[in-house]
């Protein structure tokens with residue numbers, strides 16, 4: 382079982398918090414499609430050999446691509462693996478790119494899941510984040526998608542915004558529930574180097590919200606979504622039963638995936654590969670048949686840390702027996718840490734799976750870092 386991720390690096394504007402690889406320069410789009418198609422052909426044996434279950438267009442903004450550009454990419458993939466047997470075909474979209482025709486054409490291409498960047502239903506927040514859409518467009522886009530055959534939709538929200546009150550966050554959560562989507566991802570704002578908000582933070586124009594506020598917002602989100610029937614299946618992800626993101630779940634359970642496009646990451650079971658984070662270099666290097674990626678073989682410590690990092694973020698946790706495959710030193714370290722964390726009721730074991738307890742979800746990152754194995758110098 383494997384997945385394909387395609388990174389579409391184009392955006393019409395830069396959101397103030399975003400550190401995904403993107404460019405607002407659209408002039409390379411044609412060459413990007415050409416290079417991407419060449420990259421797909423380079424991996425035809427992987428595509429022919431593996432059972433591909435998910436295809437995910439992420440970005441950037443994949444909805445900057447026209448239907449014919451998407452069709453060219455999907456048709457090419459279809460030459461190597463039958464696209465109609467892919468279970469989940471997701472496209473990330475921005476609300477202001479949505480109209481009836483675009484959605485019905487996407488459905489016709491085989492897209493059966495949308496992931497929409499809503500972030501907030503307050504125009505003032507959206508302006509401050511430099512989002513292109515407004516609240517009305519967001520609500521309309523959800524309706525247009527539903528009306529045109531999308532019955533598996535995820536929306537993204539951001540909490541921990543310095544200028545968002547608790548009441549406003551509650552409204553965002555309630556509107557998300559009322560929009561009747563099947564999946565909600567909620568991320569805490571982080572100040573990443575290279576973003577406008579990072580500069581604002583450094584200059585004192587923005588301050589991080591106090592931890593109590595973050596906890597209060599997260600608790601409200603979790604409680605309300607749970608009441609509304611959503612499963613909290615990963616730290617940032619909630620879905621109605623049966624609507625978990627299959628593509629992302631495969632990342633968390635260590636399945637293989639092929640990442641295509643600038644900055645995309647791949648994993649073949651033992652090696653990681655990541656493409657250059659620059660669309661021009663990606664295009665040039667592919668065109669000249671030069672290397673456009675770096676690789677690393679995962680050490681056993683890397684694999685252990687990854688198991689911890691990905692597994693503890695999920696609701697189910699990771700299979701305890703997987704720890705048996707590591708060295709005695711790692712196993713002993715894990716056993717000591719597990720005992721400590723269990724005594725503090727931060728992690729629990731259920732049906733052979735190790736997971737973060739419900740009350741400790743908000744400090745998952747801290748628990749993960751306690752479990753990390755770091756070799757002495």
Ligand code: SF4
Pocket residue numbers: 391392394395396399400401403440441442475498
């Ligand atoms: S959040 Fe999305 S739309 Fe905004 S800059 Fe980042 S990738 Fe582009």
